[in-house]
Amino acid sequence: MTEEARRSPERAKRLPRAVREKQILDAAVQVFSRHGYHSASMDEVSEVAGVSKPMIYSYLGAKEDLFIHCIRREANRLLAAVEAGIKPDLAPDMQLWHGLRSFYAFVAEYRESWTVLHRQAMSVGGPFADEVNAMRERAIELVAALVVSAGARRGLAEQAESSGEGMAAALVGAAESLADWWLDHSDVPDGVLASWLMNLVWLGFNDLVEGAVWKPAE
Amino acid sequence: MTEEARRSPERAKRLPRAVREKQILDAAVQVFSRHGYHSASMDEVSEVAGVSKPMIYSYLGAKEDLFIHCIRREANRLLAAVEAGIKPDLAPDMQLWHGLRSFYAFVAEYRESWTVLHRQAMSVGGPFADEVNAMRERAIELVAALVVSAGARRGLAEQAESSGEGMAAALVGAAESLADWWLDHSDVPDGVLASWLMNLVWLGFNDLVEGAVWKPAE
DNA sequence: CCGTTAGGTTACTTGCGAGTAGGCACCCCG
DNA sequence: CGGGGTGCCTACTCGCAAGTAACCTAACGG
Incomplete structure (x- = not known):
């Protein structure tokens, strides 16, 4: 019930691709730095980035690509x-x-x-x-x-x-x-x-x- | 059909535990050094060691224990x-x-x-x-x-x-x-x-x- | 005001690999 | 010659996480 968050529970606001990519990379660096490549899960990256998993795949490719980026x-x-x-x-x-x-x-x-x-x-x-x-x-x-x-x-x-x-x-x-x-x-x-x-x-x-x-x- | 390998295809010879443990550790070091902890698979360790997986678990415990050893x-x-x-x-x-x-x-x-x-x-x-x-x-x-x-x-x-x-x-x-x-x-x-x-x-x-x-x- | 596209999602399939249940075979000791 | 214990294996279960299909919806151009 606050003013914001009024529509569906929490759907991310629409943002331009470049911004999302940056957010995702930031999140990925954070997660990879904590757990290492193999233990890091794409789910966690997506959660930290505040975005759902398919976005990552669509913007930055598979896990390997993401890590290289x-x-x-x-x-x-x-x-x-x-x-x-x-x-x-x-x-x-x-x-x-x-x-x-x-x-x-x-x-x-x-x-x-x-x-x-x-x-x-x-x-x-x-x-x-x-x-x-x-x-x-x-x-x-x-x-x-x-x-x-x-x-x-x-x-x-x-x-x-x-x-x-x-x-x-x-x-x-x-x-x-x-x-x-x-x-x-x-x-x-x-x-x-x-x-x-x-x-x-x-x-x-x-x-x-x-x-x-x-x-x-x- | 050489003289050896006469019974079932290839069953490891019976050896004392201490010897097997050494073999397994050697194999583990080799495999871990190549792939890192997470990517290394117990199956590969067992293969390199020339011994089947349950032996590893029985002698040296789970993957974590093995690595610590x-x-x-x-x-x-x-x-x-x-x-x-x-x-x-x-x-x-x-x-x-x-x-x-x-x-x-x-x-x-x-x-x-x-x-x-x-x-x-x-x-x-x-x-x-x-x-x-x-x-x-x-x-x-x-x-x-x-x-x-x-x-x-x-x-x-x-x-x-x-x-x-x-x-x-x-x-x-x-x-x-x-x-x-x-x-x-x-x-x-x-x-x-x-x-x-x-x-x-x-x-x-x-x-x-x-x-x-x-x-x-x- | 309607089509199209770009941003976004839920909910699934799939494969891989850790760990295990249960059983066979060799050998020593009585 | 038996038992039983120790070495060893085949063949599974099962969970987790990568990657995907199919769908929804806000916005903008015409």
Whole structure:
């Protein structure tokens, strides 16, 4: 009996397709992030989206398609956020610093996006993992380019290139895993994570135990 | 009609329970590592194990129990391997070095164990992730102790402790992710991975671009 | 004011896979 | 030579969730 909800119990209002698609994707990300691909049910997605199941099939296709859509959208968001944070004319360490800050800011704000990308998509083989790996490769390249250019600047191009990709992978992995660790230790503020990593990968333990500390240039 | 396989088409030979349990666990690790928890079917496990489904239920319980058994066995194997590689009376960097080598050696030899632990168990919430996290915590503590003790040795106990766990998490994460990356770039020999990481976390980019290189003492 | 289409739904079919009931066969021990 | 226990299997039940058929209705153009 309130004023609204007067016709049939609850039939969704008519909305343009683009809006519904967004709602559905949002719901899907949420559900997939909670249960993972296989345990997530289309029924739950439809419920959370506030829309009935056939709409999903009609707009975004089968479960697989839906999941791919999620991954792609979130991966692009994430990379866009990181790239937007980087100022290409700064010194290498400052670039890295800004990239990391953007990354953790993103994870903090879009926790579910991150969960879907990192925890869920990886565990389902096939096309999904490929999709995520493509994103990671882009991230690794970003970092590798940074390493190599920093090395080249001082005449170490060759050596930097040979191990550059591997190190970049390790660094990206460290960042990812720290983000993951963070999900279970949320009391640490997000700026701190980035500086831990900077201290770790820029200075290294050897310098750290000597009392050295990395800080962003003013 | 060869000599064997003479009675009914193919009925498994009678074997003691302990042996069958091992076979089943081996098969389960293999299947879970390929498909992940949810997609793996008990039928496939039973087929790979060369044993029929009810045996699994009777020996190792339901699917969940089976998976837990796998995780626990593999986690213990892994940690045992790493701990066995560490010589506690060496310098911190050498301890780390040996630990990393053991770790990558393990991953190389028991690829499927690693996949189950890292890629699969994490993505299924609840009791499984807890199990794996318990293992990771042990690993992190191992490393954190190393960091802290290295710091304490030079009077930096306080600072090392505050960030020690986070850094250890990052380092463990870097090692894990590099292992993961390795699964898709298997052409790199395993010793190299460990030295990349040593260079990264012990020296840091700042030293590396100056041309510094970390090498194991003699 | 009527047809057509795009937004939306209910209620079904279907297949797959977890888990089980009930029974056969081998071997040891008396 | 029996029993009985332990290893092992065939052949089912049954529930859940993916995907679909068939239908309803608001709105807009002519």
